[in-house]
Amino acid sequence: MNKFWIVLAHTYWTRFKSKSFIITTAIFLLFIIGIANIQSIIELFDRDNEPDVVAVIDETDSIYSVLSDSIEQMDNNFILESYEGSLQEAEKKVQSETYVGVLKITYNENDLPVGSYHTNQLTNTSISTILKNQLQQIKVAMATNQAGVDQAVIESIYAPVNFDTVPIESSDGTTAKTEEELSGARGLVYAMLFLLYMTVLTYGNMIAMDVANEKSSRVMEILISSSSPVSQMFAKISGIALLGLTQIATFIIAGYVLIKQKQDELVGGMFAFFGLSDIQISTFVYAVVFFLLGYLLYATLSAMLGSLVSRMEDVQQIMMPVILLVVIAFMVSIFGLNAPDNSFITITSYIPFFTPMVMFLRVGMLDIPFWEVGLGIGIMIVTITIFAIIGARIYRGGVLMYGRSSSLKDFKQAMQLSKKE
Amino acid sequence: MTLRLEQVTKQFGSFTAVDNLSLEIPDKQIFGFLGANGAGKTTTFRMILGLIDATDGKISWNRETIDYSKSDHIGYLPEERGLYPKLKVSEQIIYLGRLRGMKKSDILTELKGWLERFKVPEYLDKKIEELSKGNQQKIQFISAVIHKPKLLILDEPFSGLDPVNVEMLKDAVKDLKESGTSIVFSSHQMDHVEELCEHLCIMQHGKPIVHGALTEIKRSFGKKNLFIHADFELDFLKDLPGVVSQKKFPEGCKLQIESEEISQKVLQAIQHKGFVRRFELEEPSLNDIFIEKAGESYE
Numbered sequence: 001m002n003k004f005w006i007v008l009a010h011t012y013w014t015r016f017k018s019k020s021f022i023i024t025t026a027i028f029l030l031f032i033i034g035i036a037n038i039q040s041i042i043e044l045f046d047r048d049n050e051p052d053v054v055a056v057i058d059e060t061d062s063i064y065s066v067l068s069d070s071i072e073q074m075d076n077n078f079i080l081e082s083y084e085g086s087l088q089e090a091e092k093k094v095q096s097e098t099y100v101g102v103l104k105i106t107y108n109e110n111d112l113p114v115g116s117y118h119t120n121q122l123t124n125t126s127i128s129t130i131l132k133n134q135l136q137q138i139k140v141a142m143a144t145n146q147a148g149v150d151q152a153v154i155e156s157i158y159a160p161v162n163f164d165t166v167p168i169e170s171s172d173g174t175t176a177k178t179e180e181e182l183s184g185a186r187g188l189v190y191a192m193l194f195l196l197y198m199t200v201l202t203y204g205n206m207i208a209m210d211v212a213n214e215k216s217s218r219v220m221e222i223l224i225s226s227s228s229p230v231s232q233m234f235a236k237i238s239g240i241a242l243l244g245l246t247q248i249a250t251f252i253i254a255g256y257v258l259i260k261q262k263q264d265e266l267v268g269g270m271f272a273f274f275g276l277s278d279i280q281i282s283t284f285v286y287a288v289v290f291f292l293l294g295y296l297l298y299a300t301l302s303a304m305l306g307s308l309v310s311r312m313e314d315v316q317q318i319m320m321p322v323i324l325l326v327v328i329a330f331m332v333s334i335f336g337l338n339a340p341d342n343s344f345i346t347i348t349s350y351i352p353f354f355t356p357m358v359m360f361l362r363v364g365m366l367d368i369p370f371w372e373v374g375l376g377i378g379i380m381i382v383t384i385t386i387f388a389i390i391g392a393r394i395y396r397g398g399v400l401m402y403g404r405s406s407s408l409k410d411f412k413q414a415m416q417l418s419k420k421e
Numbered sequence: 422m423t424l425r426l427e428q429v430t431k432q433f434g435s436f437t438a439v440d441n442l443s444l445e446i447p448d449k450q451i452f453g454f455l456g457a458n459g460a461g462k463t464t465t466f467r468m469i470l471g472l473i474d475a476t477d478g479k480i481s482w483n484r485e486t487i488d489y490s491k492s493d494h495i496g497y498l499p500e501e502r503g504l505y506p507k508l509k510v511s512e513q514i515i516y517l518g519r520l521r522g523m524k525k526s527d528i529l530t531e532l533k534g535w536l537e538r539f540k541v542p543e544y545l546d547k548k549i550e551e552l553s554k555g556n557q558q559k560i561q562f563i564s565a566v567i568h569k570p571k572l573l574i575l576d577e578p579f580s581g582l583d584p585v586n587v588e589m590l591k592d593a594v595k596d597l598k599e600s601g602t603s604i605v606f607s608s609h610q611m612d613h614v615e616e617l618c619e620h621l622c623i624m625q626h627g628k629p630i631v632h633g634a635l636t637e638i639k640r641s642f643g644k645k646n647l648f649i650h651a652d653f654e655l656d657f658l659k660d661l662p663g664v665v666s667q668k669k670f671p672e673g674c675k676l677q678i679e680s681e682e683i684s685q686k687v688l689q690a691i692q693h694k695g696f697v698r699r700f701e702l703e704e705p706s707l708n709d710i711f712i713e714k715a716g717e718s719y720e
Contacts, residue, residue, distance in 0.1 A: 006519045014508070218503025222564065225470050225497045226520040228489050397473075 003227035004235045011210065011239030016246070025247055029254055036258040052100040054127065055083035055090045059106045063113050063138060067105075070134050078127055091118055100124075103131055111146070113139050185283060185364035186337060192287050192364075193333050193357055195248070199291075200298040200326045203244045205319060207299055208306030210236060211395075212315045215307070230392040233307075237299045244295075286363045286373070293380045294356025298322060300384060304391035325353045333357040340365035350376055352383035423448055424469065424572065424603065429478035431464055431627075438464040440627040442478070446605060446620070451598050453618035454607035455711060461627040462607040463500050466574050469605070470497060482572060493522035496570030500577050500607075502561050506550040510536075510560055513549060514567060521568035528567060535563045539589060555586050562590060566597060573597060575606035579613055591617065611707040623711055630714045635707075642705050644713075647676040647684050650699035651691065661690060673699065677709070 015021055034041070058064035068080045078100065083090050090102040101119030108114045115135045117128045144154050211233075214220045223232060305318045332354055336345040340362055349358040359376040362368055424446040431439040439461040446452045454462045467473045469480055471487050480487065487495070504513055511532065518528035536542045539559045549557060558581065566573060578594070579587045594617060598604055608614055614621055615635065623631040631638055644665060649655060650673035658676060659667040663683035668675045678684060684702050691697060 002522075003520055006516070010516050014505075014512075214505075217506055218499070218501040219505055221472070221499040221501065221503060222497060222517060223520065224472060225495070225499075226492045226517070 004231045007223075007227065007232050007235035008239040008242070011236050012242050015206070015210075015240070015243050021243070021247075025250060028247075028251060032251060032254050033258065036255070052078035052127070053081050053098070054078055054131070055093065055099045055102045056080050057083050057085075057087060057090060057102060057104045059104070060113060063105050063135075066138055067131075067134055070137070071130070074130070087118070094118065094120055101127065105135070112143055188283060188287060189333070189337060189361050189364045192291065192360060193330060196291055196294050196357055197326060197330050199244055199248075199295060201323060203240050203295070204298045204302035204322060204326075205315070206243075207236060207240050208302040208315050208319050209312065210240070211303055211306030212309050212312055215310050216312055224396075229396045233300075233303050233392060233395050234388075237296070237303055241295060241299065283364050286360055289377065290356040290360040290363075293377065293384065297352060297356070297380060297384050297387065298326065300387045300391050304387065304394050307395040329354045329357045333361050336361045337365070350379060352380050355380050424482045424605070425480070425484075426465075426469070427479045427481075429465070429468060429475045429480060431461075431468060431473070432476045438627050439468070439475075442624075442627070442629055444622055444629065444632065446603065448603050449598065449601050450619045451594065451604045451606065451617050453614035453621035454605065454624065455609065455611070455614055455621060455707070456607070456624035457609060457715065460624040462624060463576055464627075465624075466497075466576055466605070466607070469574065470495065493568065494571040496521075496565040496568065496573040496602075498562060498565040498573075498575045498578055502558060504549045504557065504561060504564070507548060509546050509548055510544050510552075511546060513560070514564055517564045518567045521570075523568050531567050532563065535567070538593070539563075555582050558582060559586070559590075562593070566593075566602075569600075570602060573602050573604045575604065577607055577609075579608065579610065587613075611711060615707045621707075623714060625715050631710065638710065639704055639707075642710050642713075643680055644705055644709070645678055645681050645684070646703040646705055646709065647678050647687060648699055648701040648703065649673045649676065649687070649691065649697065651695060651697045653695040655691075658687060658690065661687060677705075 056064050056067070064080070064082050068082075071078075071080055080103075081099075083102070087102065087104060090099065093099050094101060100121060101117055104116045104118070106114050113135060115131065117131060119128070141151075141154070144151075214223065301322055302319065305322065306315065309315055309318050332345070332348050336342065336348075336358055339345065345358060345362065348354045349362050351358075355376045359373065363373055424444075426442055426444040426446075429439060429442045430437065442461075442465065454465070456462050464473070468475050469482075469487065471489070482491070485491070508516075511529070514532045515525055515528050518531075519525065523531075533542065533545065536544060541556060541559065544552060544556065544560070549560065552560065562578065565575070575594070578590060582590065591613070594604060594606070606617070618635055620634050621632075621638070622629050649658075650670075655667075655669075655674050658664060658674070661683075663679045663686065665677040665679060667677075676687065678687070681702060688700065
């Protein structure tokens with residue numbers, strides 16, 4: 001077992017010291033720092049931006065001041081300015097970029113306001129939409145006033161209805177997840193899906209590359225003559241897993257420190273969106289369990305496939321099915337986030353390749369009995385064991401096989417090479 | 422500590438790589454494996470090391486099967502050279518040495534000693550990819566012997582080396598034998614085998630066609646070589662009884678004769694023909710034996 005640790009330490013340290021690892025980690029850290037400071041960065045760019053000005057030609061003489069007030073209150077990035085000249089002159093000023101547009105307000109035959117917005121930025125609809133909505137409100141107020149309706153009546157008409165979703169207590173005393181819990185779980189599921197997706201793609205690939213590298217540099221034959229290929233395979237998987245954990249831990253610590261520093265800015269922002277504070281402890285435990293199982297499954301698969309190719313160039317090709325599986329699992333779970341109790345989701349959550357993502361999604365979003373989760377975990381453990389056994393045999397034979405092709409035939413050949421009598 | 426192979430057979434599908442091979446490789450000696458490419462040498466080595474399992478038969482070392490519990494006492498230089506191109510020589514050897522159960526500090530002392538011996542001490546902190554092929558081979562050799570193995574398997578150790586380095590490695594192999602290592606090595610260069618091995622085995626299509634002590638093999642072969650350089654035509658000699666074959670050179674010819682007595686008959690035949698510059702009776706070379714034996718089994 002001693003040699004297991006030597007291989008593990010070697011895998012970990014050579015990767016850890018490599019330039020590519022240091023550079024990717026640094027880039028990700030910069031990215032995290034960037035995200036954390038996104039508000040300051042946006043402000044930096046916004047500061048030297050003068051607000052856009054919309055010229056208003058008001059033929060009613062009364063609406064401009066009301067409209068201007070309400071626009072100012074909304075704190076949009078544009079202001080209104082009364083314009084006394086003709087529409088043609090104003091349009092010229094739009095062309096010369098003094099104004100972003102001209103709003104002309106007139107009365108129709110019913111003495112109600114009519115607006116026309118002239119601009120050369122037809123793609124930028126946000127200003128025209130805001131103007132239209134504000135004008136609509138003024139029109140409603142004026143129309144109801146003309147009809148003699150009381151202002152209080154108007155307000156009660158437009159007040160939003162009171163509507164609550166109340167979870168019903170089931171016979172065993174538990175309730176369905178509340179809206180807060182659900183949005184919290186959704187956040188965690190999102191984070192977990194993304195993390196698992198990235199991890200499997202990055203580190204699965206790394207394992208396959210490592211194995212293929214040892215094969216292409218032909219150092220493998222010496223290695224397997226000094227320690228068993230099976231313990232080497234698992235040492236490699238564990239070494240890369242540790243490396244991944246180091247990287248993820250670096251990001252989490254950096255993220256945590258930054259969030260601590262920026263607490264005032266971010267409270268109510270990111271945290272409320274992800275709602276991490278409302279999650280049950282068990283969900284976190286499941287997150288860790290499913291993450292590890294998911295990694296182990298895909299890592300074993302990658303090591304097995306990596307041992308089948310003998311050149312680095314072939315790694316991408318043979319990893320294709322694994323990548324496809326992860327992508328499908330990701331798509332299914334994104335779909336499942338909106339319909340977690342769909343029977344399609346229920347079924348896919350028992351397919352081992354999808355279990356870590358989809359079953360976790362169900363655990364997080366629904367109240368499913370423990371036996372279902374247990375069954376999912378059980379199926380995964382069995383699958384991982386089977387893959388480990390097959391993988392170890394293929395690895396044993398595959399590492400001695402040097403050929404160009406990479407197909408099902410190779411599986412057979414590798415199995416034959418490692419045949420125990 | 423005898424290495425014993427008993428009726429070992431290895432089949433890959435319908436192809437038989439090694440066919441019913443029985444060998445006994447004595448302790449603390451150098452044993453040579455000869456054979457053309459694809460004769461089954463590497464497969465045999467891999468079976469000895471336990472990298473692949475024999476389809477049939479038994480391999481034992483000191484009456485025990487070889488598995489990973491013994492890997493600390495076994496050294497292996499594979500035919501396909503391989504080291505991590507991106508690692509430094511020291512990192513490389515430390516890793517491989519630790520996998521053979523050595524301590525880091527011991528590895529460094531040993532490694533420095535070996536690098537001195539091979540006259541390349543400055544390579545300690547160089548990356549493998551920066552070294553020339555011959556120097557990579559030296560490092561590869563060090564990685565196979567750093568842990569002072571009791572059984573050393575060298576698959577084509579001298580291929581691709583210049584004569585100076587071949588001598589250097591040969592001396593190292595001889596010294597290892599003196600210090601009590603049993604060495605099995607393969608080659609298709611007969612002169613290396615002749616120089617180093619007490620025992621040998623010639624393989625052909627997975628079967629041993631010659632097997633035993635070098636002196637014994639040569640003696641039982643019987644046939645001798647006779648070199649004649651003379652100023653006159655020597656063609657008529659091939660028709661003499663007892664002459665197996667004739668190979669002509671500009672200055673004369675080489676005769677293969679059935680026994681040493683025939684040489685005297687040849688001498689009589691050329692006695693009065695003219696000036697004879699060279700008349701020399703030689704032991705058959707391993708090369709002759711190999712060509713003859715390998716040729717026979719083709720027919």
